[in-house]
Amino acid sequence: MTCESIVPRLSLYLYGELPGEEEEQLEAHLEGCAVCRKEFATRKAVLRAIDMDQPEIPETLLTECRMELRETIARAASLRNPPRTLPRNWGWLAETFGALGGWFGGFRVPVAASALIAVGFFGARLTAPAPGVPPRPAEPAALMSAVRSVETTADGRVQIALDETRRRTVTGAISDAGIRALLLAALREEADPGVRMESMDLLKAQSVSSREVREALIGALIHDPDETIRLKAFEGLKQSGSDAGTRKAMLYALTADQNSGLRVQAIDMLTGQQDRELVGVWQALLEREQDPYIRMRCRKELQAMNASVGTF
Amino acid sequence: MTPNAAALETAGPVVERMEETDLIRAVQHGDRDAFELLVRKHDQSVLRLAMNLLRSPEDARDAYQEAFLRVYKNIHLFRFDCSFHTWLYRIATNICLDHLRKRKIRREEPAVVDTLDGQINRLDLAEEERPSADPERSFRNRQLKAKIAEALRQLTPRERVVFELRHNRGMRLRAIGATLGTSEEAAKNCLFRATQKMRGVLGDYV
Numbered sequence: 001m002t003c004e005s006i007v008p009r010l011s012l013y014l015y016g017e018l019p020g021e022e023e024e025q026l027e028a029h030l031e032g033c034a035v036c037r038k039e040f041a042t043r044k045a046v047l048r049a050i051d052m053d054q055p056e057i058p059e060t061l062l063t064e065c066r067m068e069l070r071e072t073i074a075r076a077a078s079l080r081n082p083p084r085t086l087p088r089n090w091g092w093l094a095e096t097f098g099a100l101g102g103w104f105g106g107f108r109v110p111v112a113a114s115a116l117i118a119v120g121f122f123g124a125r126l127t128a129p130a131p132g133v134p135p136r137p138a139e140p141a142a143l144m145s146a147v148r149s150v151e152t153t154a155d156g157r158v159q160i161a162l163d164e165t166r167r168r169t170v171t172g173a174i175s176d177a178g179i180r181a182l183l184l185a186a187l188r189e190e191a192d193p194g195v196r197m198e199s200m201d202l203l204k205a206q207s208v209s210s211r212e213v214r215e216a217l218i219g220a221l222i223h224d225p226d227e228t229i230r231l232k233a234f235e236g237l238k239q240s241g242s243d244a245g246t247r248k249a250m251l252y253a254l255t256a257d258q259n260s261g262l263r264v265q266a267i268d269m270l271t272g273q274q275d276r277e278l279v280g281v282w283q284a285l286l287e288r289e290q291d292p293y294i295r296m297r298c299r300k301e302l303q304a305m306n307a308s309v310g311t312f
Numbered sequence: 313m314t315p316n317a318a319a320l321e322t323a324g325p326v327v328e329r330m331e332e333t334d335l336i337r338a339v340q341h342g343d344r345d346a347f348e349l350l351v352r353k354h355d356q357s358v359l360r361l362a363m364n365l366l367r368s369p370e371d372a373r374d375a376y377q378e379a380f381l382r383v384y385k386n387i388h389l390f391r392f393d394c395s396f397h398t399w400l401y402r403i404a405t406n407i408c409l410d411h412l413r414k415r416k417i418r419r420e421e422p423a424v425v426d427t428l429d430g431q432i433n434r435l436d437l438a439e440e441e442r443p444s445a446d447p448e449r450s451f452r453n454r455q456l457k458a459k460i461a462e463a464l465r466q467l468t469p470r471e472r473v474v475f476e477l478r479h480n481r482g483m484r485l486r487a488i489g490a491t492l493g494t495s496e497e498a499a500k501n502c503l504f505r506a507t508q509k510m511r512g513v514l515g516d517y518v
Contacts, residue, residue: 011507015478017485017500045518046511047479053460054480055367062359065376069351072377073344073384 001029006036010043067225174202184216193226200229204236207246214240218249227259234265241269251281260291267294271301279307336396339387347387351380354397357481358404364476365408375411379404394490401491405473412469456517463513467506474502475510 006029012018013026030037149161172179186199200220206213213236220233234253240246247270254266270278282298286309289295302309332353338346358379362372382403390399464472470492477483477491478499485503489496 008504008508011504011511012500015503017478017503042515042518043507043511046514047507049456049514049518050460050463050479050510053457055363057359057363057372058369061369061373062356065359065373066351066355068373069377069380070348072381073347077344 001025003029003033003036006030006033007039010036010040014040014044014047174206180210180213184212187216187220193229196220196224196226196229197232200232200236204232207236207240214243214246218245221249221253227257227262230257230259231262231265234262238269251278254294255281255285260294263289263291263294267297271297274301274305276305279305283308332396333392336387336390336392339384340390347384350396354400355380358400361401361404361476361481362408364480365472366411371411375404375407378407382407398487398491401477402493405477405491409469409473412472416469456514459514459517463510466509466513471502471506471509474499475506478503 006026009018009022009026013023018026030040146163146165147160148163151159153159170179170182174180174183180203183199183203186195187203190196190199200217203213204217207217208214217233217236221230221237224230224233230253234250237246237250241250250266250269254263254270257263257266271282279302282302286295286298286302289298299309332350335346335350335353339350355376359372359376362375362379363369366372366375379400383400390396467475473492474488477488478485483491485499486496488499492499
């Protein structure tokens with residue numbers, strides 16, 4: 001190999017992209033050629049300098065990106081999916097909350113996500129009821145409509161598609177399936193944290209008796225952006241701590257929640273049982289967790305199981 | 313990586329043991345929970361890729377959204393004939409390439425901007441805010457940063473992407489070719505041109 005043929009290969013060599021034979025020839029040449037060795041050192045230094053100039057990612061950017069994506073997809077999905085079935089005579093109320101998503105998804109739809117246009121009874125007169133659906137009686141409450149599409153028909157008239165939302169008041173006991181379905185929907189979907197909090201307060205005592213409530217609390221524990229609500233969800237779930245799904249959610253909160261108070265509660269719930277399956281979690285937490293109390297609990301749990309605390 | 317993100321990575325295999333193939337199939341059947349898990353498996357690396365290439369949090373955020381929305385909309389077209397990572401990177405790099413190309417046309421990203429106090433190099437600003445015990449070293453660092461920015465500006469969008477994938481993401485040229493829908497040889501040529509340009513600009517400053 002000559003010096004001229006070496007130079008174009010130096011970078012590929014640095015990246016380990018040269019075929020084996022060429023690599024050996026290049027190394028042999030470098031050993032005997034000070035000029036090429038210098039060029040090699042310069043190129044290495046150039047790449048090292050570039051390594052030191054990595055742009056920093058703002059700490060909150062990843063979380064913001066995830067939230068934004070979740071909201072965008074939830075918006076798209078809520079427009080596409082019809083609401084799930086509610087108990088008889090309660091179905092119409094689901095419209096108030098949009099589609100009722102699964103707990104683990106918990107994609108919350110901001111109320112102000114789509115522009116709402118108040119059209120009152122004018123809107124109601126424009127939209128004919130679907131075939132087979134009896135017309136609703138006139139409601140004293142305000143009718144809000146969001147315009148979804150505007151088209152011109154073949155005969156020159158205008159056709160507007162509207163999503164309608166009516167406000168109504170319902171009263172009932174918490175044991176009433178319809179009331180509970182609404183509270184669950186509010187907990188999952190409502191953008192106002194005050195409403196979610198009220199719903200949580202009413203529901204959390206029922207996590208043992210109702211699987212549906214337990215799943216909603218798990219969803220709130222994992223997904224609710226408000227830490228007070230997540231703490232309340234955790235409180236509610238304590239009573240059903242032996243349930244596998246609940247333990248999984250608590251484990252998730254322990255490793256992922258930003259609120260250290262909540263993580264402390266989670267470690268208190270999850271340790272003391274010497275569960276061999278969780279050895280890896282305690283070891284990883286010991287390495288990453290910043291809260292000294294949590295690290296101490298992890299260490300104790302590992303020691304109680306005679307598991308390694310120092311090497312991973 | 314933030315502590316929270318690191319914690320999520322730890323939690324991943326414990327909380328959710330689904331294999332990636334199962335996750336993808338679940339997403340293809342409309343499971344949004346599975347989609348969220350799939351996103352969390354890959355999104356840190358996509359954000360880092362976008363940030364390194366676009367060097368702006370706002371643009372990186374746009375690229376992130378666009379990439380994962382495109383994945384969500386088109387996942388039904390994913391046929392497992394390449395790895396999901398390759399497919400995702402193909403989408404993400406194409407989006408970043410578009411951003412870089414538009415930027416070239418608009419001639420954005422000027423390193424030197426005019427201010428009331430005269431011309432300032434944007435890349436120096438962050439460094440200047442921090443007091444340094446060694447002003448000479450600080451000056452050299454600023455100079456080097458400005459030169460690196462200059463070197464990167466000289467690369468074509470494609471050279472920049474190939475360099476990023478090889479240098480920072482550690483991908484082999486064959487995989488880069490597959491990701492960009494080109495040959496290994498073409499990726500190799502791109503990498504060669506990129507490193508030559510950087511050697512030319514930075515050689516005297518290292």
